[in-house]
Amino acid sequence: EVQLLESGGGLVQPGGSLRLSCAASGFTFRSYAMSWVRQAPGKGLEWISAIIGSGGSTFYADSVKGRFTVSRDNTKNTLYLQLNNLSAGDTAIYYCAKDIYHFDYWGQGTLVTVSS
Amino acid sequence: DIQLTQSPSFLSASLGDRVTITCRASQGISSYLAWYQQKPGKAPYLLIYSASTLQSGVPSRFSGSGSGTEFTLTISNLQPEDFATYYCQQVLSYPRSFGQGTKLEIK
Numbered sequence: 001e002v003q004l005l006e007s008g009g010g011l012v013q014p015g016g017s018l019r020l021s022c023a024a025s026g027f028t029f030r031s032y033a034m035s036w037v038r039q040a041p042g043k044g045l046e047w048i049s050a051i052i053g054s055g056g057s058t059f060y061a062d063s064v065k066g067r068f069t070v071s072r073d074n075t076k077n078t079l080y081l082q083l084n085n086l087s088a089g090d091t092a093i094y095y096c097a098k099d100i101y102h103f104d105y106w107g108q109g110t111l112v113t114v115s116s
Numbered sequence: 117d118i119q120l121t122q123s124p125s126f127l128s129a130s131l132g133d134r135v136t137i138t139c140r141a142s143q144g145i146s147s148y149l150a151w152y153q154q155k156p157g158k159a160p161y162l163l164i165y166s167a168s169t170l171q172s173g174v175p176s177r178f179s180g181s182g183s184g185t186e187f188t189l190t191i192s193n194l195q196p197e198d199f200a201t202y203y204c205q206q207v208l209s210y211p212r213s214f215g216q217g218t219k220l221e222i223k
Contacts, residue, residue, distance in 0.1 A: 045205075045217070047214060060211075061211050095160075099212075101148065101150075101207040102150035102162060102166075102205070103205075104165075106160055106161075
């Protein structure tokens with residue numbers, strides 16, 4: 001059974017940093033691209049980042065480019081998202097998803113709240 | 117970047133109805149389109165990929181069609197569990213943009 005479990009969310013002050021993790025199981029993690037998607041309160045889905053299976057290529061939405069960094073550790077079957085220089089507009093639930101073009105599995109999400 | 121426009125943004129329907137949601141892409145994306153359902157407090161759930169292929173386990177009352185720039189999601193014989201928000205997503209290229217969503221409510 002495929003499982004994706006995000007962690008690392010919480011309350012952070014503006015300008016602060018956070019690292020999210022997504023622990024994967026039930027599939028050959030290193031063989032698949034992974035994406036991060038976020039959803040601000042009461043808003044729609046926003047794709048923000050992706051990384052291919054080997055970790056050799058990464059992709060970012062303009063809204064997070066230069067502030068967020070996606071990475072993965074295929075020995076630990078874990079995906080990461082480093083969030084830097086956070087602002088109120090980054091407040092959202094952050095989901096990781098298995099990316100096979102479409103996203104066939106999603107985690108349950110982790111909430112990031114940016115507030116002073 | 118490819119933009120997706122969904123219509124309508126809100127839809128009110130009754131049990132047993134047939135409804136259609138449209139998704140238009142700003143440029144041709146062949147059949148690289150997926151549809152998701154999201155219920156409050158839950159992660160999105162894949163319904164359809166490649167514009168018209170039903171994900172395993174999804175009821176056959178859901179169907180998708182289209183190619184190029186115009187796509188539709190049709191739900192026949194609406195059931196209580198179908199009232200949710202629906203999103204389209206283009207998967208041709210990064211950024212993998214989503215439509216703004218269509219909230220389906222009970223009339």
